[in-house]
Amino acid sequence: DTGVSQNPRHKITKRGQNVTFRCDPISEHNRLYWYRQTLGQGPEFLTYFQNEAQLEKSRLLSDRFSAERPKGSFSTLEIQRTEQGDSAMYLCASSSRTSGGSYFGPGTRLTVT
């Protein structure tokens, strides 16, 4: 499979717990993005990497959120002390200079109870 993959696909957690999601981009893509999507809305940009460098973070990304891409390949997104408002679909996408558009993974659906 040469597409973007994300794990887990679903995560249910209790408020206050920490969660970590993983994204594996398309192998030749050097750019990786995290978005969050709630029902009835378009995806909202969270953060963006070019290779291992995190180039931009949205104001939506509070101190409880951290993302890494240590070797410029896969990326992780961690949410500490989860809140009910964090319940959403977390989407990862990747692109390259020649890919034109960004290609999305299947997403991780987080439910905070």
Add this chain to the structure above:
Amino acid sequence: GQNIDQPTEMTATEGAIVQINCTYQTSGFNGLFWYQQHAGEAPTFLSYNVLDGLEEKGRFSSFLSRSKGYSYLLLKELQMKDSASYLCAVRDGDSWGKLQFGAGTQVVVTP
């Protein structure tokens, strides 16, 4: 910041044509994208316009007018499987790669 506006919902009959409009106000511009998203699934890339004019890809076409801050996605020969949300997104000229999305237009295709 950016405002990206598109209609909430459109209904059309199988075999017909539907045009989804998108208007945007941006501080920078580096391309406009259209994505299709079926319920519970990830967005799928459909088209990309960076210059004014029409881009055609099979049954789907996308048009851009940068001076008017306007784009449309044209879906021809509608099929039932085209029932989905269609997302308009602008790539921010200040940040290569980041996309700002509209809320999406839910297209319902009826028999």
